[in-house]
Amino acid sequence: MSDQKQKIEIGDGAAIPDPEDKGLISAWWIALIGTVSLLIILPLLKPDPYARILSFVPDGILVTFKVTIASISLALVIGLLTGLGRLSKNRFINLVASLYVEIVRGVPLLVQLFYIYFALGRIVRVPDIVAAVIAMAFCYGAYMGEVFRAGIKSIDHGQTEASLSLGFNRRQTMAYVVLPQAWRTILPPVGNEFIALLKDTSLVSILAVADILRRGREYASESFNYFETYTMIALIYLLITLVLSRLIANMEHRLSHYERR
């Protein structure tokens, strides 16, 4: 179990606050208090347009969460399969998984979104949100696959050997011995990816999906209150990611229980 402390540094999510930092004057607290107070004070001081903007975007927030949660769930499944595929001894499966990762990593997410929505839209007709979810999951599945691969590899080979010598077959070893242990290493970067994905869903506004950003753009295009609108949009995103990053930090703290003993 000597490799347990190994951490995976993948992802471009929010900076995860340090759970040990219990002081009130941390960057996270300042950002949170600033965001919340601006979100409350601005609409109170100047209801037009700030309060109007706030009442215009809530259905967009719902759409953003829907797209994020659906995409991350699908991406987790794709990621697990890809991660296992990349570690597979079967040359064919290994090749397919690696090819997938190569392709996804080489094409910008925005281009992938356009491709799945407009190019494949000519062949298969899928509703806009479904197309957005498929595109996001397709992209993040590859990154998630790398997280899973690194997580599985971080488990000492001795575990596998012990399990095999106890009579488990390869599949049982993976399911009952390796994955349950790897999960602890995998979860924090997955949480990180979750935040990154949530932020990247703002790209789907380009596909006419009515997410937070799209609603903001619609409001701004009609009222010409660009400064006020995008200030509110940025604050809403910031609030969501701040709360999520704290939740993930707490989760990470709990998972590191064994390391700290």
Add this chain to the structure above:
Amino acid sequence: MLKKIIMILVALSTLYGTAWAETKIVFATDATWPPMEFVNAQKQIVGFSVDFLKAAGKEAGFTPVFKNTAWDGIFAGLAAGKYDAISSSVSITEQRKKAMDFSEPYFTVRQALIVPKSSSAKTLADLKGKKVGGQIGTTGYFAIKEVKGVIPKSYDEIGLAMEDLNVGRIDAVVCDDPVAANYALDKYKDKLKIAAVLKTDKVENYGFAVKKGNKKILDLLNRGIEAVKAKGIDQQLKKKWIGQ
């Protein structure tokens, strides 16, 4: 030696040329709105409004320069002074007049409803519970939003809305009639049709927008527009680009 002299002369002449050039007016244009303004196969910005401004510039003494700008944010750029004016089929509305000044009208439009060939819808009211698309921040999109029960869907470019209508993700599109004609009667003529021209009580006119209070440019533009109309050039351009 001779070469040097020639080069110096050439350099001087270009300097001289720019120094004495007519007033340059930089226009922002969202060139995704055929046939009014769009990018042709040679990557040039062309269209009715481009020709119109070139003619107006000849009459009033300015050179139009076009800057392709995304529609979403085109008004913010004007307010920020990134260009002198907007020439992008901007309909003159009361709401917009509060934020910017407009030239005299240069083109009159109506809103057209485009549907697939198989559809029987004749008005927006026939499309209750259905998705109808338009370009974000356009009068066409505002018209959709005004009808209760219709689900409005905003796109960055009208071409993307047309493509979504073409593949069947939405049930109709509303936009200015010259643009509607360009898509429904030309590009997608096998799949789409113009169901109706929406009845409104207000006349909708395109104007060139300038930053509030920019009287100098506005006067220049209005002089050009007047001359172009007086000489009947706008009618020729209509024939050339729209065919009516």
